[in-house]
Amino acid sequence: MGFLSILSFAHKLIEERVTPGETVIDATAGNGVDTVFLAKCVGPQGTVHAFDIQEQALLLTEQRLAKEIPGCTSVQLHLNSHALLKEILTEAARGTVGAVMFNLGYLPGADQHTITKPESTLPALQAALDMLRVGGILTIALYTGHEGGGHEAEAVHEWLGQLSQKQYQVLEYRFLNRSNNPPYLIAVEKRQTS
Numbered sequence: 001m002g003f004l005s006i007l008s009f010a011h012k013l014i015e016e017r018v019t020p021g022e023t024v025i026d027a028t029a030g031n032g033v034d035t036v037f038l039a040k041c042v043g044p045q046g047t048v049h050a051f052d053i054q055e056q057a058l059l060l061t062e063q064r065l066a067k068e069i070p071g072c073t074s075v076q077l078h079l080n081s082h083a084l085l086k087e088i089l090t091e092a093a094r095g096t097v098g099a100v101m102f103n104l105g106y107l108p109g110a111d112q113h114t115i116t117k118p119e120s121t122l123p124a125l126q127a128a129l130d131m132l133r134v135g136g137i138l139t140i141a142l143y144t145g146h147e148g149g150g151h152e153a154e155a156v157h158e159w160l161g162q163l164s165q166k167q168y169q170v171l172e173y174r175f176l177n178r179s180n181n182p183p184y185l186i187a188v189e190k191r192q193t194s
């Protein structure tokens, strides 16, 4: 049977926590797999905010949504950096969001130089945690195989290391004997607000 892939494991953790009608965020829409998954989790009464800095990514996401959830109106696509997450969702969303997904790196099949970078990833991760409700979850898929990926992963781990254990539970899900720098998953659950 084998273990779940890192993406399936992220989906499982989110499914177990998110309820229909909630607000959730896909911080890196890419080709839309996670956006569609999140839209199915929250249903027609919920809201998904999906961010990407590449128009091509949002087009792919739009097409996937139209195919998999025809007539879907619960997704708001933002052609913006996730570094603007706080400004776009506004203070009113603080402490209300059920899940935030980050899938770092580059868009498969597109320009490999357009990658997520620590200077925007770290403020966005912090904003994401502030947005989470108690019991909500942040997932981060990390890739170290491309140039800049290792540096970004180090910065993310440094940021994770300063999170209060009273406030957050942090998990790593990783295949240890797989070759070629396999991606791995970090999940952060909010246990209490402060």
Ligand SMILES: C[S@@+](CC[C@H](N)C(=O)[O-])C[C@H]1O[C@@H](n2cnc3c(N)ncnc32)[C@H](O)[C@@H]1O
Binding pocket: 027, 028, 029, 030, 031, 032, 033, 034, 035, 051, 052, 053, 054, 057, 080, 081, 082, 083, 103, 104, 105, 106, 107, 108, 114, 115, 116, 117, 120, 121
């Ligand atoms: C690995 S892909 C995401 C895959 C996606 N989750 C999926 O299900 O297909 C990473 C995406 O992050 C996007 N990205 C890079 N920097 C970003 C930023 N500052 N804000 C939002 N998205 C960004 C890239 O354009 C790329 O589409």
